[in-house]
Amino acid sequence: MSTGPAPVPAAPEPAGPTRPSGKGRRAGAWIGLLTALLGFAIAVQVKSTESRSALPTARQEDLVRILDDLSAREERLRREIADLQATRGQLTTGAAGADAALKETRRLTEQLGVLAGTVPATGPGVVITLTERGKQLSADTVLDAVEELRGAGAEAIQIGGQGGAVRVGTSTYFLDGDRGIVVDGTLLRGPYRIVAIGDAATLAAALAIPGGVVNTVEQASATAAIDQRRKVTISTLRPLQPPQYARPVS
């Protein structure tokens, strides 16, 4: 197609609005249809170009490069995930370990507290009531009773009477006092009430053996009533005295 000015043919057709024939009208319809199609296609293409990512029209080499990039990135992220998972694993096991240690320590503290008398305790046991009749009981007799309970496996012992109650610990002492006995500095008067936690039957049997505590008490003109219970509670506490000389070996 030459771009120069084309020779204009002697156009006999007057440039008028009158279309000469049906044929011309049909051709006009075709032109309209085609240009409408063109406009439609332009709009559609523009829309789809705007809304679509560049991937479907990208060259193969570009796609390969993009794929390579994505693969490298995926690899990197996978390594990162593995690292983070390892860290998380370490942290959880560490936390679990610390948790378990803490739990164990707490359990130990409670057990030691029961033995040392620094925490209240409850469980099956016996309640022994020593009632004096006239003569007062000696500290020896009461100490015997406590020792007997210890020997029979009592895990926590409390001795009470008029004047208060004392939790019996490793350093507890018994002294004869003025119309009573002094336990750890507290003057108690009868009737005494000893509460011991342990196997109730064993404790009761240990106290009731011939020549045992019950006999001794009765010889001292007092009565001993042993009451086995499924549940007794010892709420009296001992103050904890830090050791003055002994140090734990670390």
Add this chain to the structure above:
Amino acid sequence: MIAALALVVGIVLGLVLEPSVPPPLQPYLPIAVVAALDAVFGGIRARLDGIFDDKVFVVSFVSNVLIAALIVFLGDKLGVGGQLSTGVVVVLGIRIFGNAAAIRRHLFRA
């Protein structure tokens, strides 16, 4: 006049309906559009030159579109689709510019 009106109607229709291009047609539509544009500019130039012919316009429009699509199709099959598409666009672009220059000379005498 009809053509300009139809073009506007077509654009509006395309914007309103927002159809999606079927995937098999996606590589051909842009080339077909450029080819059709070439035909339209040729038609305008012929109109201004006074040698416009309905039949010639319709035939050149359709054949332009078909040939452009065919070239792209062949290029895709031969593995040079991208390059051939670029070539077709360049050639059609040159023709459009040539026609546009002729139209400009007619309209502005410059």
